[in-house]
Amino acid sequence: MTFKVPFRSDAQIESAVQELLRQYAKAKGEPPRPPIPVDAIAESVLGLTLEMGDLRKKLGKPDVLGATWLDDALVVIDSSLEGNEGRYCFTLGHEVGHWQLHRPLREMDKVTFPLFSREPGAKATAAIVCRDGQRDSAEIQADKFAALLLMPASDVRAAVKLVSGEPLAIDNFVARKKAGERIAELRDFAAEVIAKGGFTNVSNQAMQIRLEALKLVVDGAQGRLF
């Protein structure tokens, strides 16, 4: 079940992330550095209760990754992500995104959220249940929030500087990507950026997407312009 949220530009999401990072810096006395401590942001800074559990069984949905119960300030991450640092942190960052971006909409009575029970037989309350591959606007916004939170632009750019000093130019990048090719140069570049930048809680795939969004990967012809 989905819910509709108003449009938010990338700049608005970036601003919400920066505000949260500022809150962390104020609480801890220093700005967060990669790997961005998303657990501490959720639990200590936002005061959310975090649990890991078998959401798939409890909610009867085979592809659930995480859920946020708004009235209980509770985030539950599915146990299947235990031990998968990249996916776990991205999912938690995504739930934090819902909390920051979408919970205020409920408080302003702008959005009615679907009801879900935490346990079979328990009372259903307003919750956001996130499933693998969901592509509605609320989920896309939460995904962007997670990416910006875990991979701040300034830190990614600094890591790229350490790796090569310039964006990665890939011949026929657009066409190869369109053809669904897994591009080895990009995978290796993302791995180096992760290693140099200390992004140890980020998956290679997430970093590839982030590098592209920051235009740190360009088509060969464009890359030679740098």
Place this chain on the structure above:
Amino acid sequence: MKERFGERIRRLRTEQKLGLREFATKVGISPTYLSRIETSEEKAPPAEDVIRKMAAQLSDSFDELMTLAGRVSEESLNVIKADSGMPEFLRTVGERKLSAEDLMKLLPNEPKKGKR
């Protein structure tokens, strides 16, 4: 209503600003198992060594946590096993509803060991 074992663990953990995964790592269990303990979803009490580590991390009383978890320590069991009169003694204590504090008063004055 008396605080349950899991509720106490979560309360102390959050009061001390220890994250779910951070605390689970420190006591050597999985975050999912810790969540199950904290929400009382896990019916069997954790092992004694896990409770000992939790008590140490949270600076809490091991004995009290063991009692809340419904566990008797190996050390206490050994005391009972070592004396065949101990089961009857404990039955009598139970029947007369004597507390540990009542029994302690019967012992000669010795320097207190303090809570563990």
